[in-house]
Amino acid sequence: MTDQPTGKLLHHRAEGPESAPPLLLGPSLGTSLALWDGLAPELSAAHRVVRWDLPGHGGSPADLIGPGATVADLADLVLALADSLGIGRFAYAGVSLGGAVGLHLAAHRPERIERLAVICSSAHFNGARPWEERAELVRREGLAPVAASADDRWFTPGFTVPRLVEDHRTADPGAYAACCDALAAFDLRERLPSITVPTLLVAGREDPATPPSHLREIADAVPGSALAEIPGASHLAPAERPEAVLAALRGHFDGYPGRGMEVRRQVLGDAHVDRAQSRQTPFTARFQDFISRYAWGEVWTDPTLARRERSMITMTALVAHGHLDELAMHVRAARRNGLTPEEIGAVLLQTAVYCGVPAANSAFAVAQRVLAEEDAAPDGA
Numbered sequence: 001m002t003d004q005p006t007g008k009l010l011h012h013r014a015e016g017p018e019s020a021p022p023l024l025l026g027p028s029l030g031t032s033l034a035l036w037d038g039l040a041p042e043l044s045a046a047h048r049v050v051r052w053d054l055p056g057h058g059g060s061p062a063d064l065i066g067p068g069a070t071v072a073d074l075a076d077l078v079l080a081l082a083d084s085l086g087i088g089r090f091a092y093a094g095v096s097l098g099g100a101v102g103l104h105l106a107a108h109r110p111e112r113i114e115r116l117a118v119i120c121s122s123a124h125f126n127g128a129r130p131w132e133e134r135a136e137l138v139r140r141e142g143l144a145p146v147a148a149s150a151d152d153r154w155f156t157p158g159f160t161v162p163r164l165v166e167d168h169r170t171a172d173p174g175a176y177a178a179c180c181d182a183l184a185a186f187d188l189r190e191r192l193p194s195i196t197v198p199t200l201l202v203a204g205r206e207d208p209a210t211p212p213s214h215l216r217e218i219a220d221a222v223p224g225s226a227l228a229e230i231p232g233a234s235h236l237a238p239a240e241r242p243e244a245v246l247a248a249l250r251g252h253f254d255g256y257p258g259r260g261m262e263v264r265r266q267v268l269g270d271a272h273v274d275r276a277q278s279r280q281t282p283f284t285a286r287f288q289d290f291i292s293r294y295a296w297g298e299v300w301t302d303p304t305l306a307r308r309e310r311s312m313i314t315m316t317a318l319v320a321h322g323h324l325d326e327l328a329m330h331v332r333a334a335r336r337n338g339l340t341p342e343e344i345g346a347v348l349l350q351t352a353v354y355c356g357v358p359a360a361n362s363a364f365a366v367a368q369r370v371l372a373e374e375d376a377a378p379d380g381a
C-alpha cells in the first residue's frame, strides 16, 4: 500500500496488485478517503484501488481549487492523478460529489472510464441556492456549524463514524466552500442520455441529500444502467452499510471487462480488438461490454478447460451453425492458442461427421485461406 502526499496532485492511497485493473474511488464533500475503509481492502483483492481526497480534505492541498470551482476542475485533478500513476483507462466509483465527478468523466471523457458506479449522488444537487448559502456560511464561520449537523445529513439515526465527522470538522473552509461552488453549478441532466460507459447507480434508501429518486432519474436516462437501493443506509452508504455496497460494486466491477479484454486481446489479437473498439457506437456499446464481460471475462477465463480445447469447441460450433466469418477469426485464434494446422484440419474433419459434409467443405475452404494468410503474414489479424 502507498499513501502519498504529492505536491500539486490530489492526495491518494493506492492498494492492491499493481498489475490489476485500476479502480479509482472518489469521496463525498466533507469526508476523506477513509470513507472507503470498509470496502477498499476487499476491492483491492482484484483491483489496483486508488482512493483520493478532495482538495483541502484529508491529505490533499487546499489550493488545488478556489472560489468558483466546478466539477470539471475536480475531474481534471482526478485525470492528472491517474496520468501521474500511468493509468489510462480506469473503473471509477464515487460518492455524492465524488459520484458527480464520475458522471462528468463518463459524459465528457468516456475514453478514460471503463465502468462507473455512482453512489448516493445526483446529476444535480437541488439547484444553486443551498450550496451558495452553505459556501457563504463556511467562508464566514468555518466548518464547525456545518460539521455539527453531519450525523443528521450523513447517517440514519443513532449511527456515526467519528473519523469521518472529524475529517469534516478539520477540512479547509476555503476548499470546502469551493467544493460547494462546484455543487451549486453542477447539472448534468441533459448529458445523461449520451453516456455509454456501463453504469451502476447505488442509492441509500434513507438518504435525505440525494434520495433514491435522484439515482432513479440517472438510471432512467443513462442507457443500460442499473440501480441498486441499499436499505438501512443514508447518504454515506459505503460507511453505514459497507457489505451491501461492496456486494453491489462487486457485481458491477467483477467479471470486469478489464480482465476479459486482456484475454480477448490474447486470443483474438490486438488488431482485431482495436478494430472492434474503434467501430463501437452508443448503439453497440452494451453488446461489446456484454461480450467482454461474459464471453471473455467469465467463460474464456475459466481455467477448467485449456484455451486450445476451447478453440476446438468454438470452431466446431461455428461450423455447425455456418458462421464462416467468425470461423475465420477463430482459426486465427486457434493458431494463437497453440493448435497446429494439422490439428485444425482434424477438428474440421470431425465436423464433417457431426455437422455434415457441406458445412465442413465450406469450413475447410475458409481455414485454408486463413492459414495461407497467416503463413504469409504471421502477425496480421
Ligand SMILES: O=C(O)CC1=CCC(=O)O1
Binding pocket: 027, 028, 029, 030, 095, 096, 097, 098, 125, 153, 183, 209, 235
Ligand atoms: O454534505 C452534505 O450535506 C451532502 C453532500 C452533498 C454533496 C456531497 O458530496 O455531500
